[in-house]
Amino acid sequence: MRFLLFLSTYLLAIAVFGQTSFTEQLARHRDTYKKDLLASGGGPIKLEEDLTYVQFYAPNSTYRVEATVELTPRAEPFEMPTYSGATRTHVSYAVLSFVLRGKPQKLTLYRNLNLIRRPEYRDYLFLPFKDATSGEASYGGGRYMDLRIGDIKNGTLTLDFNKAYNPYCAYSEGYPCPIPPKTNTLSVAVEAGEKAYGKTH
Numbered sequence: 001m002r003f004l005l006f007l008s009t010y011l012l013a014i015a016v017f018g019q020t021s022f023t024e025q026l027a028r029h030r031d032t033y034k035k036d037l038l039a040s041g042g043g044p045i046k047l048e049e050d051l052t053y054v055q056f057y058a059p060n061s062t063y064r065v066e067a068t069v070e071l072t073p074r075a076e077p078f079e080m081p082t083y084s085g086a087t088r089t090h091v092s093y094a095v096l097s098f099v100l101r102g103k104p105q106k107l108t109l110y111r112n113l114n115l116i117r118r119p120e121y122r123d124y125l126f127l128p129f130k131d132a133t134s135g136e137a138s139y140g141g142g143r144y145m146d147l148r149i150g151d152i153k154n155g156t157l158t159l160d161f162n163k164a165y166n167p168y169c170a171y172s173e174g175y176p177c178p179i180p181p182k183t184n185t186l187s188v189a190v191e192a193g194e195k196a197y198g199k200t201h
Helices: 002-037 048-053
Strands: 064-071 078-081 087-100 103-112 124-129 143-148 156-160
Touching (some): 087 124, 143 156
Antiparallel strands (some): 078 087
């Protein structure tokens, strides 16, 4: 009996520690992200006090899921439209299959063919999406996630929707923000990651 009590206490401690570590890591990630939004760092927000309008859902590890990766090596490049009216050349890299909130989902992962010409972005992967919160609690134009080819391990990829972020268009007009393809619309509400910007522009 004492052993079982010890074991249950030990497992609970591990779970609490894991959640704390996850929360702390996400907090650091968000702090860095907010600093990068400032105009001084090349971002769209001019005043530091406006960072208070950048809001997030509470950390939730259930929105960190494992996806099966199906590569699409024969995909043809296409012009992805942006909210500024311009287009950006992309190509499908893979189709991701996963379960979120008990429902099977699929998203297409892309490569920006111009961006990957730069050495620091050679392995960059782009995941734009919309979900049931778009236009309500989150930005109506959808949200993005950044990944790297090296994140794919043995045909799987960890998707952490807690790191979903808004395009620059959420803060200011005039940016060529890619519009998520209709096929990248999730049927569930992703109550994780960044919320809609709290200040009108």
